[in-house]
Amino acid sequence: MSKSLLLNINNLKTYFVLAEGVVQAVDGVHLEIGKEEVLGLVGESGCGKSTVALSILRLIRPPGKIVGGEILFEGEDLLRKSEGEMREIRGGKISMVFQNPTSSMNPVYTVGSQIAEAIKLHQDVQKHQIKEKVVEILHKVGIPDPSKRMEDHPHEYSGGMCQRAMTAMALSCNPKLLIADEPTTNLDVTIQAQILDLMRTLRKDFGASILLIGHNLGVIDEFCDKVAVMYAGKVVESSDITTIFKKPKHPYTQALLESIPRLDVEKERLRIIPGTVPRLIDPPAGCRFHPRCEYAMAVCREQEPTLVEIGRGHTVACFLHTSKV
């Protein structure tokens, strides 16, 4: 790959130790994000996407624990950093936008003061310049009349405006990596488009890499350079955006793509993936997808497939495409 890597996650394992057993929410995930690249992370609810995001920032709280792997950010392992060093990175170099814009802001403070706080936390800005900076950044994300609206409390903002403001806060310290955890899920469709439009512009202006988490493949298709598909705590396939939409290899990716409605293909019914996501306390042996897979073979029940590169930057974890040992 010509671009150098910004984030390289290797064999990340994040488990939740509960009374009933150990939930292997993230179990050996590999991800790579280059500079100024947008990676989409897709999968069903509960497959561990958000846990990956929180693991990167080391925000996993007990009973959760990162038990293994490495997260290389600019070549340094985040898992070896002290809590103090991590605080410098959070919001400074890596920041995050959450999926509930209206509840991501503290209800008792004005929007402006919250963004100002984020700036003060990571940058040496003179007191009188902070207000200008807040106005400037709110203007950039398209808040109308920013010098006035910054005095509003979050409940006076609409959902879309809250998400704009949150994006403004996340970008206020020019992070290298923006993690967007389903940033458009709770917004209506027209606002979704606006937010994505905004992120696209900001990506150009700020030159940040973005990890976009979502289950809406339409959004991913439109916005990302690369996609990684997660299933039950593991990445099952990853490649650049065109390859995965044109030639998906993993049966789960294929099923996922066939389950979205499309206008250009006439079809009687949408594909339904039978069964449900397995409980991650005792995941199925072998390939975790085999109980729901129509191509399941004997080997799938016994051995776990590993990610194998089958094309340029295209990796798949499936015995259909790798030599059976």
Added chain:
Amino acid sequence: MTSLSDEKSREEAEEVVEPSKATRLSIVWRKLKASKLAVFGFGIIVFMVMVALLAPVIAPYDLRWTGYSSRPPSMEHLFGTDAMGRDMLTLVMYGAQTSLYVGIAAVALEMLIALTIGMISGYFGGIVDEVLMRFTDLILTLPTLPLLLVTVVLFEERSIHILVFVMGIFGWPFMARVVRSEFLTLRETTFVEAARSMGATPWRIILRHILPNILSTIIVIGTMDIPWFIFWEATLTFLGFGDPSAASWGVLLERGYLPARSAWWIITFPGLALFFTSLGFNLFGDGLRDALDVTTRGR
């Protein structure tokens, strides 16, 4: 982006409907005024505070003045005189000073302890929470009255400050539990997670992000606890464990209950003062709870 300018014009249209931006405090005040009971309660509190502050000026007699004993209410003595011939109205006015001091000071001490323990317990959880909450339970299980009496007796001196101190250090468990449960809920919210993701330290999150969100709850509980402490002081004093030199309403009640059958006014007026003060704080606290809710708007 055309959609953006659309939103802009829409926002501008809204601006016309609501021209001036009210500050937080003025919104709270407006909502408080809408509730008649809260205003009534606030009125009582203000009246009592004024009486307490101005007692040396407005009291009809000097505190040491004595005349005929046990006189019923008359034009010279609106509340009558007590067994020692002192003017009851004067005593009740000075009593407001002591009683309000007791209530407010004890609540301040209660808040200090309850917030510290509740915040640490609720935010950090785990073994810290376990230890602090078992300690809280322990104090809650002990019967209040004997506990207070025994502790007061431990002090050689009988002073009103010791009463405040003893009530404060045993009065916090309930508030601490409320603080803890609020912290348990709020530490899981997205905005706390977002603050963490921006690199805020735990103490910053506790003091700047969570605490302001529970301030209204604490203020309401504190307001309603003021009469509670005034009552306890009266109880302790009534049982003879108070500070006999302080002219609190409790002291007046204690002195008045023996002659109550023949001289009803000696016990009635301090009792009424106590009753109305308690009513005032409770009504005001109730109204304050509604008014402090940021998300509902007053008319």
